[in-house]
Amino acid sequence: xxxxxxxxxxxxxxxxxxIIPCLIMGYxxxxxxxxxxxxxxxxxxxxxxxxxxxxxxxGIILGVLGSILPLVLFSGKSNSFILMSSWQxxxxxxxxxIGLIKCILTPLCLNFGWKGGHFFPCIFAGIALGYGIxxxxxADPMFCVSxxxxxxxxxxxxxxLLVLALLFLCFPLSSVLWLGLAxxxxxxxxxxxxxxxE
Numbered sequence: 001x002x003x004x005x006x007x008x009x010x011x012x013x014x015x016x017x018x019i020i021p022c023l024i025m026g027y028x029x030x031x032x033x034x035x036x037x038x039x040x041x042x043x044x045x046x047x048x049x050x051x052x053x054x055x056x057x058x059g060i061i062l063g064v065l066g067s068i069l070p071l072v073l074f075s076g077k078s079n080s081f082i083l084m085s086s087w088q089x090x091x092x093x094x095x096x097x098i099g100l101i102k103c104i105l106t107p108l109c110l111n112f113g114w115k116g117g118h119f120f121p122c123i124f125a126g127i128a129l130g131y132g133i134x135x136x137x138x139a140d141p142m143f144c145v146s147x148x149x150x151x152x153x154x155x156x157x158x159x160x161l162l163v164l165a166l167l168f169l170c171f172p173l174s175s176v177l178w179l180g181l182a183x184x185x186x187x188x189x190x191x192x193x194x195x196x197x198e
Contacts, residue, residue, distance in 0.1 A: 004080040004127070006142055008174045015139040022147035023182060025096070025129045027189050029103040029148075030155025033122065034195040036107035044111040051113065058112035062105060071098050072105055076124025083124075087131040087141070095132030099125040103152070118156065123170065126152035146175050147182045154186030158196075163187070 047054050066073040071082065087095060102125040106118050126149030133148065134141035149170075154163045160183035167179055 003077065003169050004084055006145060006171050008172050009142045009146060009178060010140050011143050012140065015143055018133060018137050018139040018144060019147055019178075021137070022130065022133055022144050023151050023185055025099075025133060026126060026148045026151025026182065026186055027155050029100060029122075029125050029129060029152040030186065030189070031191065032100055032103040033107055033118070033156050034191050036104040037111070038195040040108050040111040055113035058109050058114055061108065065101060065105065069094070069098050069101065071128070072101050075120040076102065077120045080124050080127050083127055083131060087135065090131075090135070092132045092136040095128050095135060099128035099132065099148075102128065119166070122153050122156055123149055126150070142175070143178065146171055146178050150179045150182035151186035154183040155189055155191065158187050158191075160184050160187040
């Protein structure tokens with residue numbers, strides 16, 4: 001499927017403390033996605049008759065942000081491979097910014113007439129967040145990427161078992177403990193009911 005495949009986690013005992021920042025970062029990514037989904041879907045309804053204006057607005061915003069951070073463009077599937085090979089030469093705050101911006105750009109594009117889904121973009125966002133924390137902390141990058149990706153996707157999907165099954169497309173079975181834990185916690189963390197349209 002052209003998806004990135006990550007290697008096994010090589011965890012040091014001192015790395016475990018970084019699970020908390022990784023979970024928090026994934027949760028923030030999920031909050032940004034739900035906030036964007038709520039706000040942009042409401043705005044899209046107000047612009048219902050402007051079928052040309054909506055994708056143009058999204059394109060302008062995407063173009064401006066993409067000129068600053070080119071990796072936020074496209075679905076994220078191919079850009080995940082770029083991150084895997086180049087993250088060590090980047091700056092931690094830039095990687096984290098890429099991940100968080102991707103979380104809010106995705107619902108903007110989807111609600112404003114661009115075609116696609118949120119699965120690949122949100123996996124990419126989690127990968128960027130994980131590499132950012134790994135670069136900042138020195139912790140095992142596969143550990144950080146596993147936790148942030150699982151927490152981000154689970155906080156968005158709210159279905160931990162489904163997310164866990166999907167993540168095995170990218171992560172080895174040996175990561176199941178950490179992926180499963182992050183999925184359960186990410187799905188359990190609260191999201192404002194208004195944003196979930198409940």
